[in-house]
Amino acid sequence: MAGATYTRIYLHERPVADITPTTFKSEQLPLSSLVPGENEVLVKVHWLSLDPAMRGWLNDKRSYVPPVKIGETMRAGGLATVIKAGPGSELKEGDVVSTRPGMRCWTEYAVVKTKDCEKLVYPKGANMLDFLGALGMPGLTAYFGLLHVGAVKAGDVLVVSGAAGAVGSLVCQIGKKKGAKVYAIAGGKEKCKWLEEEVGVEKAFDYKDPKWKEEFKKVGYLDVYFDNVGGETLDFMLTRLKVGARIPLCGAISDYNNPHPKGLSGYMNLISQRAKIEGFIVFDYAKEYPAAISEMASWLADGTLKRKFHIVEGLDNAPKALPMLFTGGNTGKLVVKVSDPVNKDAAKL
Amino acid sequence: MAGATYTRIYLHERPVADITPTTFKSEQLPLSSLVPGENEVLVKVHWLSLDPAMRGWLNDKRSYVPPVKIGETMRAGGLATVIKAGPGSELKEGDVVSTRPGMRCWTEYAVVKTKDCEKLVYPKGANMLDFLGALGMPGLTAYFGLLHVGAVKAGDVLVVSGAAGAVGSLVCQIGKKKGAKVYAIAGGKEKCKWLEEEVGVEKAFDYKDPKWKEEFKKVGYLDVYFDNVGGETLDFMLTRLKVGARIPLCGAISDYNNPHPKGLSGYMNLISQRAKIEGFIVFDYAKEYPAAISEMASWLADGTLKRKFHIVEGLDNAPKALPMLFTGGNTGKLVVKVSDPVNKDAAKL
Missing domain, CATH: 3.90.180.10 (Medium-chain alcohol dehydrogenases, catalytic domain)
Known part of the structure; x- marks a missing residue:
């Protein structure tokens, strides 16, 4: 050489x-x-x-x-x-x-x-x-964020932002597997179509559509909001919480490049709804990776995880x-x- | 009559x-x-x-x-x-x-x-x-917020806002009893003096002093922030979290009268520090009131709760x-x- x-x-x-x-x-x-x-x-x-x-x-x-x-x-x-x-x-x-x-x-x-x-x-x-x-960081992040921090359970209304991304698309699928009603938020019609037709969410909302929030309100209130984007979408979701709602805070794509984030003005809803926002880092779950990988791999093997x-x-x-x-x-x-x-x-x- | x-x-x-x-x-x-x-x-x-x-x-x-x-x-x-x-x-x-x-x-x-x-x-x-x-709503709110939501433990750095108020002054005292290092935030020198000399916190910070945040930074980082005020103080505390920090969100006095709260811009720290903000309502703990009242009453009886x-x-x-x-x-x-x-x-x- x-x-x-x-x-x-x-x-x-x-x-x-x-x-x-x-x-x-x-x-x-x-x-x-x-x-x-x-x-x-x-x-x-x-x-x-x-x-x-x-x-x-x-x-x-x-x-x-x-x-x-x-x-x-x-x-x-x-x-x-x-x-x-x-x-x-x-x-x-x-x-x-x-x-x-x-x-x-x-x-x-x-x-x-x-x-x-x-x-x-x-x-x-x-x-x-x-x-x-699915068997790497995105999969493990989706898995532990949704199941441990979000504690999603059958029948929950689960909302996922950044839903067409690496983590989000896996969160949607794991949520479905656990029996949640899954609603996705993504940018653009094409991504929404993919989420509805391929990933199989109940409904996908295009945040670039100025009317999406009005449309979203028809869903009612949510049990878990898996947040990848932060900012304005997170602030809106703070007004859509059920009692005891959990918000696993995975990322804040919309604010990472923003030196002066606008901030969350709806945080007081956390009190009235006894809800929480909780950040997490997947590395903290390292000891539990093997079990998660084993479960995810079984879904890949049977073709149910896309x-x-x-x-x-x-x-x-x-x-x-x-x-x-x-x-x-x-x-x-x-x-x-x-x-x-x-x-x-x-x-x- | x-x-x-x-x-x-x-x-x-x-x-x-x-x-x-x-x-x-x-x-x-x-x-x-x-x-x-x-x-x-x-x-x-x-x-x-x-x-x-x-x-x-x-x-x-x-x-x-x-x-x-x-x-x-x-x-x-x-x-x-x-x-x-x-x-x-x-x-x-x-x-x-x-x-x-x-x-x-x-x-x-x-x-x-x-x-x-x-x-x-x-x-x-x-x-x-x-x-x-102590045996009514303020005491129960302080007790369950600090011990259940905040999960305070011996050695923790506990910061309390609205510390001279009904709930805050009890949180400071319960925190001390549980072995936490307690730092208080209140408005005005007189309240701070009372907190340091009568309630016995490590140090009280007067939020009306423009330099209080700089002073506060010398404390280092915190494990539990019991928040009664919301707004700017909460936003600042988001930059002072240790890994795994808990923020029981009890009230938001600074924003209750504010139709357009400025919002929390530091929320992304929740991710890097794997920390949480959790709202709570004391009524949810009604079944556990008797045990809490019994413990608080014993502190009143022995004169250690002021x-x-x-x-x-x-x-x-x-x-x-x-x-x-x-x-x-x-x-x-x-x-x-x-x-x-x-x-x-x-x-x-």
């Missing part, structure tokens, strides 16, 4: 509001500079996950993970193959792994700690990309793809294909 | 923002018009409770209780003596009772249903007014007294004395 180079994309400047063309830059580096040390592996990256939470990592603020540093390779969870294992590593050449979201994976090759990789073990009927979907990926080709397109999450450009899970798998697992893709 | 009259105060017009001199009106009615029917009693009112929640009852909005109607005697919990018992009533003449907050008690005399009255049973060391304080009442004399002064709750005019529990007790219980007062 003498003389060979690889591309990495790093944070160049922190965005004040929207991500701009100068937020990220890329550079070529010699591949020979990547040497795995003790308990490390050199991996070739195949797939990157793009997630709304990544916008928060770009801010220099206190959060659940440290901010990405200027000059640092952008972080993302990914799927990769081990090219070379350092001394003492439990992984070996050819192993296909998922890397934790904290890893710096906007790159063609990376050296990562063995403990930050998980060797893929395919449940029956699963494929590689499922580890960025996959939906929006694939962007090429690492160079990652900076342009990330903002799609905030403009509604994707339906389903947004991923970047960096390279083809290098071994027999390719067949599973 | 032929020819005798009594005074009642009724809702004359709904306030848009602040309560005004024309919000309530009073009138004299013949006492002979008050005749208790089956399972009803005629009571003479001695004490009225004034509570921030009453502002919400004046709005024509969906809430946890129906709005007070125009022309209807203003509602309040009170303490009263049975003057005459209707057929089938379990209460008898001379019984001293507390009336539920839903009763129309801004009046010298009232006919109320027996089931809406509770005969006072004095725990050791308790006096009549305690049933509007009483603080702000007494306004005369029913006619109730309309002027109610707004004090929103301007910070009272320290401790605000009550109106309507009449002297009529029997042996007077000695306990």
Whole structure:
């Protein structure tokens, strides 16, 4: 590999509001500079996950993970193959792994700690990309947010925002499986059609339609509002709560790029309805992942859980793809294909 | 009692923002018009409770209780003596009772249903007014909000707003008893002095001091924020949460009179800190009242729970007294004395 180079994309400047063309830059580096040390592996990256939470990592603020540093390779969870294992590593050449979201994976090759990789073990009927979907962070986020924080139960009226996104579309499906009446909110007629016809929600509301709130009121009041968008939609839902309603706060896409969010003026409804808003981070449920993955995998295997990926080709397109999450450009899970798998697992893709 | 009259105060017009001199009106009615029917009693009112929640009852909005109607005697919990018992009533003449907050008690005399009255049973060391304080709604609200919703535990950093009020001052004391480090927020130096010296909080912050937030930051981050005021203070506290923080939302005094609340812009911190805001209504804990009253009474008996009442004399002064709750005019529990007790219980007062 003498003389060979690889591309990495790093944070160049922190965005004040929207991500701009100068937020990220890329550079070529010699591949020979990547040497795995003790308990490390050199991996070739195949797939990157793009997630709304990544916008928060770009801010220099206190959060659940440290901010990405200027000059640092952008972080993302990914799927990769081990090219070379350092001394003492439990992984070996050819192993296909998922890397934790904290890893710096906007790159063609990376050296990562063995403990930050998980060797893929395919449940029956699963494929590689499922580890960025139902069996990965989006699936686990949907699962624990809806079932643990939202405590959804049969007969509940469940409302899901960002419903055509990676997490939202899985929340809708898990909600249906648990017997809830599911109402979806998404941007645009096409997404709503997909949600009603393919995902099978009771009704999908297009928030770009100025009359959607009036229409929504016909639903009555809600037991669980799984919130991916925050802002104005969350504020409206605060006026639609039943007694004891739960709002798992998963994300706030509508406000991530907003340096001065308008804020929730309807919060007093939480008192009269004895309701709660509760934030959560999926990592806190790590010990319970296996049981969740097992249940989700069974739904994938019997064909009752639908996959939906929006694939962007090429690492160079990652900076342009990330903002799609905030403009509604994707339906389903947004991923970047960096390279083809290098071994027999390719067949599973 | 032929020819005798009594005074009642009724809702004359709904306030848009602040309560005004024309919000309530009073009138004299013949006492002979008050005749208790089956399972009803005629009571003479001695004490009225004034509570921030009453502002919400004046709005024509969906809430946890129906709005007070125009022309209807203003509602309040009170303490009263049975003057005459209707057929089938379990209460008898001379019984001293507390009336539920839903009763129309801004009046010298009232006919109320027996089931809406509770005969006072004095725990050791308790006096009549305690049933509007530690052993009544304020005490129960503080107890269940802090211990059930807030789940405060030893070592927690507990922050209390409206800390010099009826509920807040009890929350501070219950928090201390449970081993929390208690920080108070109140309006004015005098209240802060009282909180530090009498109630014994770690430190009290005067929100009228423009530098209080900077000072507060030295406390670090909090585990439980018991919120009585909402608005700007709540929004600030959203930036001061530890992981897993709980915010029992008890009231929103700062926004009750505000037709256009500014709203909570810091709600996204709930995600990164896996924190929750949860509204509650004390009535939901009715089955657990006896255990709570028993514990609170033991603290009153051993002198470790301090009483603080702000007494306004005369029913006619109730309309002027109610707004004090929103301007910070009272320290401790605000009550109106309507009449002297009529029997042996007077000695306990």
